[in-house]
Amino acid sequence: MAKSIVQEFTKGLWEELPPFRLVLGLCPVLGVTTSMENGLGMGVATTFVLACSNILVSLLRNIIPPKVRIACFIIIIASFVIVVEHLLQAYAYPLFLKLGVFIPLIVVNCIVLGRAEAFASKNGIASSTADGMGIGIGFTLSLGALGAFREILGKGSLTIWGDLGYNLTSVFPSFQPFEFMVQAPGAFIGLGLMLCAINAIGD
């Protein structure tokens, strides 16, 4: 457990890449990745919750009674989810509408509770922050990649944020997207193919 802070941060980017290495938090991974924008937005919201709850859990880890710790973690996480929900409503309302029910559902994302339980409640504040940020950024990148993959194949476009994006069908007019990939089965097939690719690359 003698890892440096940098190592705690970088492990979330590859070694413990949440959806593909830990295979955790699959609900939003499958649900919101219909476009790159949605994936990235969801990832950023989760990263915020993850980092903030890791900090608070780590600060309070000697005060919280072990028997009711899960309930306390959930309260902490839920508070930050409400914060992020209000922030999205205020500053990114279209994205908030698109993500819909998945924002409140960050509360039950097992990555967030998992990091609080497995890491932040046992480690100091600096490494907990690094861990939360690292895992969160890894999660964001994974969602963004899967969202991009599905959006390119399914809609023939790539939206990074709002109006910023590319319409691939204008570059390759003969490319015909198959809408199948932005529907539910496309999520499972996309996730399976990406898991396959990540496993093939290995450590």
Next chain:
Amino acid sequence: MKMIQKIFDSQRKHFEEKGKFRMLHPLFEATETFFFFPGILIKNSPFVRDNLDMKRFMSFVILALIPPSVFGIYNTGWQSCKATGMSLDFSTVFFQGALIVLPLVMVSYAVGFFWEILFASLRKHPISEGFLVTGLLFPLTLPPSVPLWQAAVGISFGVVIGKEVFGGTGRNIFNPALTGRAFLFFAYPTKMSGDSVWVAAGSFAKEAVDAVSSATPLAFSNLAVAGDNIESVLEKVGFTVTKLFLGGYPGSIGGTSALCCLVGAIILVLAGVASYRIIAGGILGVYITGLVLNLFAGPQANPWMALPPFYHLIMGGFAFGIAYMATDPVSAPGMDHVKWIYGFAIGTLTVLIRVFNPAYPEGVMMAILFMNLFSPLLDHIEIKFKLKNRILNV
């Protein structure tokens, strides 16, 4: 024969463990076993308890596919010539049909074999003979106007996602040809269903169009409103019972003729390749469900309800699906009694989808894929029952 044996023996060292072409060993093996009986035992299904081995087993399926393929070529050509005002004599029609169908078959084989060889080389398993069947079944289920690149995408999906990711032939849950078709159906719905895909104009057409509007019998039947009689609606546009049975109507390439599928099914059953239980179960399923629905028919009800059940057997792709797709020995259950249930459920679901879901005029593809999913469970249940009886008898 000795000479061929010598050629293989002299080349074998290049393809073995340390040879320079060891990546291509599956290709070598596949070519060799065209000529000689392989000296190995297989470890996964389809198991054949007979003097046939797997390659010869698949040859019988190809043989049984000849009647629907030849008729499919003729029918595609006939529909195309008729729609574009070309002469209807036999040679023109057959030539026109071959121009439309053969490229689809060639694309399907070429792309499918590419994936087969790639996976066989990477995972070091032999090229499976099953693909000879899949590669021909797949184009026969397509509408004749489907673009070649879509056929290539579909067969790639069927082979890679439908079969190879599960570990290759014998381990796939779904029939690969139908998986590919289902993928195309959902990815490019406008090219796979509707009124304008079932007749291909072909390259010699007078008008420059890809496809000519012409509805299938199932689509015509969907136009019937409450109080109408589907038989008379079909009669009015020229689809008599004889015509439906013989198959001279627009539809997917190989799936229109119930007669050809019947001939194929008899070949398959006599050769011991297909299970007569699945086919009989499917026909019973369609018939009984149709009769039960007839009981609820009335002037206010959905006109589909009043349709005599044998219409379901001869319209659309049911005959083709139950003869060639449902009997696939890998994705169907392996135990004898549950094969009846499996076939029956396919028949029932086909009729239910056709009658109650106007969004899918044809239900047999969904029905077979859905029941493929249940076949391991059905096998499991039968084995449980058998084991229970055995313990009681002791």
